[in-house]
Amino acid sequence: MRTLRFATTNPGKVREAEEYLDGVYDVEQHDYDYVEVQSSDLAEIAARGAEDAFEAGGDDVPVIVDDAGLFVRGLDGFPGPYSSYVEDTLGVERVWQLAEGLDDRRAAFRCVVAFADGDTTETFAGSVQGTLVAPRGDGGFGYDPIFEHGGETFAEMGTDRKNALSHRGRALAKLADWLAERRS
Ligand code: IMP
Numbered sequence: 001m002r003t004l005r006f007a008t009t010n011p012g013k014v015r016e017a018e019e020y021l022d023g024v025y026d027v028e029q030h031d032y033d034y035v036e037v038q039s040s041d042l043a044e045i046a047a048r049g050a051e052d053a054f055e056a057g058g059d060d061v062p063v064i065v066d067d068a069g070l071f072v073r074g075l076d077g078f079p080g081p082y083s084s085y086v087e088d089t090l091g092v093e094r095v096w097q098l099a100e101g102l103d104d105r106r107a108a109f110r111c112v113v114a115f116a117d118g119d120t121t122e123t124f125a126g127s128v129q130g131t132l133v134a135p136r137g138d139g140g141f142g143y144d145p146i147f148e149h150g151g152e153t154f155a156e157m158g159t160d161r162k163n164a165l166s167h168r169g170r171a172l173a174k175l176a177d178w179l180a181e182r183r184s
Helices: 011-021 042-057 081-091 092-100 159-165 165-183
Strands: 004-007 025-030 063-072 106-116 119-133 147-148
Touching: 004 042, 004 165, 011 025, 011 147, 011 165, 025 042, 042 063, 042 119, 063 081, 063 092, 081 092, 081 165, 092 119, 106 165, 119 165, 159 165
Parallel strands: 004 025, 004 063
Antiparallel strands: 063 106, 106 119, 119 147
16 A cells, blocks of 8 residues: 655554555654645645655655644634644633623634645545534543533533544545555
8 A cells, every 4th residue: 555644743643544545555654743834725734734644754755734722713713824823922812801791602613634745735524513502521522511512512522522523534535536546
């Protein structure tokens, strides 16, 4: 089986990708913090990151990276591509405090997975809609406790259920279809 390298510092993302690419590619982790260009466009950040990580690999093994964010409607899409920075600085509790007073607390998680193999760079987007609520649940990570979908927060769902409907899962499913088609 061919190998696909996932440039990420998060082994949980690698396990999730393995589920989608099972039988098509062997997914190995490259613990590499790719260069993140400053852009309001997740696809541009992910595409440039995948190209950087492919170069850093120094061989011809194709690479994927993902970039994700939480886009709050009533805050005009904030924190969006800056979600990681905002999580580290304000923290999830204070993002909820910002959202609490809004009339429109609808939000989306968006994710773009980018593939690069030196010849081709492709991006695959996935999103999931929800509503921001006061923190609930102990599972997941990041903004999961304040993101409610179908009556439960992502932090209240098991990993399998969350992955089946998550933004990253949807982007990975598109990548898997594209890779399977490309090989046939
Ligand atoms: P990254 O691009 O995966 O590093 O994610 C960017 C930011 O969005 C980080 O603050 C993550 O914690 C957050 N984030 C990404 N995916 C999820 C998710 O599935 N649940 C909760 N937070 C997420």
